Amino acid sequence: MNVNMDLLEAIRRRRTTNTPFSPEPVSNEHKRLLIETATRAPSHFNSQPWRFVIIEDKARIQAMANIAGDSMKRLMDEGAFVSRYRRYFRFSKQETAKTNSGIYIDNVPFFLRPLIKLVFSDNVGNLLSRLGASRILARDQRKIVENTPMLLAIVLDKQEYKPGELSGLYASITLGAVIQTFWLVTTSLNMGMQFISTPLEVKDNRERVETLLHIPAQYELVAIFRMGYKDSNAARNTIDWTSNQRKSITDLVHYNEWGTAIPPELATARSLLWDEEHGTNTRN
Ligand SMILES: Cc1cc2nc3c(=O)[nH]c(=O)nc-3n(C[C@H](O)[C@H](O)[C@H](O)COP(=O)(O)O)c2cc1C
Numbered sequence: 001m002n003v004n005m006d007l008l009e010a011i012r013r014r015r016t017t018n019t020p021f022s023p024e025p026v027s028n029e030h031k032r033l034l035i036e037t038a039t040r041a042p043s044h045f046n047s048q049p050w051r052f053v054i055i056e057d058k059a060r061i062q063a064m065a066n067i068a069g070d071s072m073k074r075l076m077d078e079g080a081f082v083s084r085y086r087r088y089f090r091f092s093k094q095e096t097a098k099t100n101s102g103i104y105i106d107n108v109p110f111f112l113r114p115l116i117k118l119v120f121s122d123n124v125g126n127l128l129s130r131l132g133a134s135r136i137l138a139r140d141q142r143k144i145v146e147n148t149p150m151l152l153a154i155v156l157d158k159q160e161y162k163p164g165e166l167s168g169l170y171a172s173i174t175l176g177a178v179i180q181t182f183w184l185v186t187t188s189l190n191m192g193m194q195f196i197s198t199p200l201e202v203k204d205n206r207e208r209v210e211t212l213l214h215i216p217a218q219y220e221l222v223a224i225f226r227m228g229y230k231d232s233n234a235a236r237n238t239i240d241w242t243s244n245q246r247k248s249i250t251d252l253v254h255y256n257e258w259g260t261a262i263p264p265e266l267a268t269a270r271s272l273l274w275d276e277e278h279g280t281n282t283r284n
Pocket residue numbers: 014015016017018102103194195196197198243244
């Protein structure tokens with residue numbers, strides 16, 4: 001794969017990879033390229049507040065997979081997953097088109113199809129562990145992590161990362177720049193990546209990960225990713241989603257002041273990202 005993929009091409013193709021990767025280990029050259037490119041990101045006063053843990057040890061990956069699966073089960077069973085994220089779930093193309101945001105749960109086992117809205121609705125309590133969906137989601141989550149060739153954990157220096165303070169905001173901004181670079185460079189290498197956020201959402205499991213990785217107290221664990229080379233034949237998870245839709249420039253941008261629409265010439269200008277001449281339009 002051409003490492004020098006055109007920037008717009010990498011942006012067009014970038015996606016969360018929520019299918020299994022090829023078992024092939026990530027080459028050392030590629031790991032080095034990923035770290036060196038990501039850390040070209042801007043940071044306030046060039047503070048470089050991020051550190052990384054590359055995890056390839058099978059036993060640790062298995063332990064992380066177990067923690068991720070357990071976290072998903074608990075978040076579902078306790079209702080936290082649904083109550084926190086219900087507003088992002090979409091169950092049809094029409095519902096998705098209304099907001100052009102959120103995730104469309106488009107892959108659901110046959111027996112759950114008529115009930116899927118119920119599974120992801122508030123106030124159903126534990127209803128048979130949400131009709132078995134929590135067990136399926138937990139198994140999917142464990143399996144997809146245990147079969148990954150590499151995990152990447154990112155930590156931030158707590159001297160810089162102080163939530164609620166300006167330095168906390170600045171550290172979050174540079175973290176985003178680092179992550180987007182990882183995402184674009186993995187895309188250019190025919191690799192994929194996926195956030196594994198569930199362990200960070202269950203307090204004792206977050207601590208288990210910090211212990212497993214020997215993260216010093218001075219650093220805050222802020223993100224965990226799966227990474228690997230894409231496998232075009234990989235099967236989808238039992239319950240799965242897509243989220244390629246985006247709001248339009250007119251929905252997102254105001255002109256000179258809040259509430260004033262952008263000029264029509266801007267709204268209808270040729271899209272250099274999506275025009276036919278730039279190859280397949282993969283927006284939808
Ligand atoms: C802070 C953050 C946390 C996320 N956590 C998860 C996660 O736990 N699992 C997952 O599959 N995707 C996760 N995502 C990915 C988003 O769901 C995804 O970026 C969004 O749906 C758009 O899809 P795309 O990345 O394919 O364009 C996360 C993204 C961000 C920025």
